[in-house]
Amino acid sequence: MDSNTLAPESDVENIDELKYSRTIADLPGPKGQPFFGNLLQVGGHQLHLTLAKWIREFGPIYRLNILGRPLVIVSDRTAVGSLLKERPDGFRRTRNLKTIMGELNIKGVITAEGDDWRKQRKLVMGGLNAEVVRNFFPTMTFMTERMLTRWKAAVADGKPVDLRRDLKALALDIVVGIAMGHDIDAVNDDDNQLQRNIDNLFRRLGSRNAALIPYWRYLKLPVDRAADKSAVEVEQAVIEFVRNTRELMKQQPHLQQKPANMLQAMIAASDNPESNFTDQDLIENATLSVIGGEDTTANSIAWMINLLARNPAAAATLTNETDAVLGAEPLVRDWELMKQFPYLEAAHNETQRLRSVAPFIGLGSNADCVVADTFIPKDTAIIVSTIGEGLDEAQFPQNEQFLPERWIFEQKPQRDDDPSRKIFPFGGGARLCPGRFLALTEIKVVVSMIMHNFELELDTDAPPVEQLMNFFMGPSAVPVRLKLRV
């Protein structure tokens, strides 16, 4: 037993020496019902809002009771940081996530543990590193320009643009492009089989994750059978992509040294006789990356557009920044310019603070430990809030306001004042999101294209936008019209 004692000032301690002043039973928490406990209060598509409401009510560590078993919710930044750092040894992902994903044949690094996780993590990190993203950048800008062409034509013809649908299609094109080396052009083709299958898997993942009872283990409805079929078809498609990419790399051996996408990078790594990556590892992680990289990025952009449309001053500052960087170019084509969007980066941070698309991470403790002065027995379920202290008025004054300026500093802030240490939108520690650099690159390319070419017009007659948790958290709509700038 090593360093899984997580009192804020903790050092490595022996199990007999764990120091704490309370147990889970001492923690505050909402009143539950007989037998069910809090179960019936935590289902559905607004779970993150319920958990956040209770953070305000019960503080940075509280407990729920789910059918007699405790569930501990942690948002204190020190404890969250330590919990995330203590993986994979001290804490694992929840078994429920592994089961639900595995049932839909979604595997790979996200649900791996121990040495298997270490191996898969190496493969995925090599496939999504800065060099691969840079090599893929021309394809990303090509796909983004294709979106721009479609929008310009629609606006010129007076046709409405469905931003929510289009941003999702563009994110899918980009992530399938990098992870599977294939251009499905979902932006222009609604009827792509791979896209339908991925959508199917996603919908099932979202609804099963929110379900109170895992009915599909006893009775498969038509939607469940369709998802099983989609899982098989996605796997077959990826096997085919691996085969084609191997063929291409034989014909163009320079791709071994300079892979143009994640799949090529993973194949190059697995061709190394010293690696023990299997084809199954490649297939699982390519599929996982598409699942992990589509809605996260699309929802983040959709939220940012929603927030910018409601905050004209911030939108104007961002438009000025993109005009200064892009000049006469319709979008960013020069990789070197990517560093010149500080306000866009700040707007992204502020978006994640207010509308985190992955608002919590579920963990299980691998051994007895102490978290924030509380004794946590082995095998306790813990939910870590990635919003951390982001919704705390004392940490972020004018909390409800969208203020990208709060992320911009003349001098690097002191550690305790640094806002980026108070929230965890991409997780933390050794399991920090490996798609982070890709996501940030994509967000900058797409949002700068939008702000440089269009004005955002909020549809004030539209119903309020809801926050919906469908595995990832996204807006119910993007009621914003694009108007061509002259």
Ligand code: HEM
């Ligand atoms: C704005 C976009 C994104 C957000 C907010 C996001 C957020 C997250 C979060 C919170 C985690 C859990 C981290 C942890 O446990 O500490 C995670 C893990 C992961 N993400 Fe992302 N993500 C984004 C984009 C992407 C993209 C584009 C990809 C791939 C193409 C990706 C692939 C993954 C994978 C494979 C993991 C599991 C890592 C592991 O368990 O070692 N994500 N992400």
